[in-house]
Structures are given as C-alpha cells and as structure tokens.
Amino acid sequence: MKVKFRNFLRNRLQKGPPLFNALEFCHDYLWKRFPSIFSWGINKTRIEIDLTSQCTLKCFNCNRAVKHAPSSEIILPEQIGRFMNQSIELNWKWKLIVLIGGEPTLHPHIFDILDILKPYKTSFPGSVIAVATNGYGRHVNDVLANLPAWVYIANSKKTTHINSFQSYNDAPIDARNYQGEDFSRGCRLVEICGLSLTRHGLYCCGPGANVDRVFGFDVGIKKLADLDDKNLKTQLALLCKYCGHYKYNYAEKEISVEKISPSWQVAFEKYNKCKPRLSLY
Numbered sequence: 001m002k003v004k005f006r007n008f009l010r011n012r013l014q015k016g017p018p019l020f021n022a023l024e025f026c027h028d029y030l031w032k033r034f035p036s037i038f039s040w041g042i043n044k045t046r047i048e049i050d051l052t053s054q055c056t057l058k059c060f061n062c063n064r065a066v067k068h069a070p071s072s073e074i075i076l077p078e079q080i081g082r083f084m085n086q087s088i089e090l091n092w093k094w095k096l097i098v099l100i101g102g103e104p105t106l107h108p109h110i111f112d113i114l115d116i117l118k119p120y121k122t123s124f125p126g127s128v129i130a131v132a133t134n135g136y137g138r139h140v141n142d143v144l145a146n147l148p149a150w151v152y153i154a155n156s157k158k159t160t161h162i163n164s165f166q167s168y169n170d171a172p173i174d175a176r177n178y179q180g181e182d183f184s185r186g187c188r189l190v191e192i193c194g195l196s197l198t199r200h201g202l203y204c205c206g207p208g209a210n211v212d213r214v215f216g217f218d219v220g221i222k223k224l225a226d227l228d229d230k231n232l233k234t235q236l237a238l239l240c241k242y243c244g245h246y247k248y249n250y251a252e253k254e255i256s257v258e259k260i261s262p263s264w265q266v267a268f269e270k271y272n273k274c275k276p277r278l279s280l281y
C-alpha cells in the first residue's frame, strides 16, 4: 500500500506541482463544459508563408515534418505575387507577414520574394514583414546578412537540432480521450501565429497546412476572397484531428523524444512511397 501511494505521489509530482495540476484540471473542465465562451479566435491579421520544406536542421517533433516527409518543392514567387495582389485588391491589412519554412533562407528566390512584398510594405507601413530563421549554417547567415533593413529578422540562433517541442506527429484522434472533440475550435496557435500560405493554398495555420501536405486531403483555399470563418472552421475540423498541437488545449508539456502516433506512421509510409499530389494555389 505504501509503495503504491509513493508511486502515485511520484507520478503526480513528475507531471507538475499540485497548483499547476489544479489549474490544468480547471482549464480542462472549462474547455469541455463551455465550448462557446472558451474558444480561440482565428487571427486574420497575421500570416506565415511557408517558402520551403527544406531545413538545415532536423529537430524532433518539427511541426513541418521536414525530417519524416522531406520535399524539395517550394512556393513560387508568382504564387506570392498573386497573394499580394489579392491582399491589395481586398484592402486586407496584414499586421504581420512571416516568411518561414523549413528554413526560409534556403529558398533560391528569397530576394525576388522580398521585392514582391516591398510594395505592400510601402502601401501599409504598419505591417511587419519578418523572416523566421533558425540561424544555423553559413548559407543561412550569408542570406541574413544581406536582407534589407525593412525586414525584421526573428532569429532563434540555433547551434544544434531542437529536441524540446510539444509533440506534433501525435494525432489526437489516435488517443481515446479526444474522441467526441469538436476539433473546429482549433488551438491557441490560430490566435498567436495566425493563418498560413503554402504552394497549395491558404490555411487556418502552418501546422495544419503541413498536415494537409503529408496526408494529402487537398483542402487549401485558393483565393483570399474565400478565406472566411466557415471555410477555416471546415479546415480546422479536419486538420486538428491529426495535429499534436491540439493537445495544447490540455496544457500538454514539451517532450524531448520523438513521438509518432499510428495515423502519422501510416501517413509517413504512404508519403515516402508516393507523395500526395495536391492542387496549387
């Protein structure tokens, strides 16, 4: 009995201090019981543009799956040009446009892409154009050194692979306690990071776009004018089922091992035999 009790206590303490556990419990209760007031707002003023799936690092639990689902495909400058034209036509005021990847500085036409973004920055000086880089490698740093001054550089200055992320390739639908969830509520990343543009279209978020890239549902929205709550909620309802970040809603902690649940194992096997062919933006 004593051994059982000690084991119980140790397990609880490993999960976190008692106050943290109590808060976690309250949060989970509210999230389940009051879905309408306890939800995330989709942030339509921020967007991440995935330039490439290639990277100089191969971190555990990377939410672009650069290690397990490699790809040399890139977004084309013309696609970004179309997106910027639609933004100007619709007078869409982006507060933040982040060029990201993979590692965005590996895109062979990154300077052409910045030339395409510059008129938007001139029309809307309040918008921030950023490059999110891992800062790892000579080529990466050569490109960073030559970026124009109006580009904000978010440099995480990594010196090695990152191995402490929340699990990503761990589909909530593979776990019993997420059955019956309304996945269209998304997770906090839709509010913090905002939307996503890839070569396959517009998405509710970057990690969700990557679910589509690997699983091949082909649900990218092809016109900015069609980017409304209804279409975004439809994407969330599908993509969040497979995205490990959904567990943020239940105070999921960082892990330092790679975790791949059965749905992702099957998806990676299929992907590496024959990549899904998604329509283009």
Ligand code: SF4
Pocket: 055, 056, 057, 058, 059, 062, 063, 064, 065, 066, 101, 102, 103, 134, 162
């Ligand atoms: S640096 Fe970023 S994109 Fe590259 S492997 Fe790590 S998490 Fe993924």
Ligand code: SF4
Pocket: 186, 187, 188, 189, 190, 204, 205, 206, 207, 208, 209, 236, 239, 240, 243, 244, 245, 246, 247
């Ligand atoms: S759970 Fe994943 S797919 Fe869903 S909103 Fe969060 S990051 Fe996007």
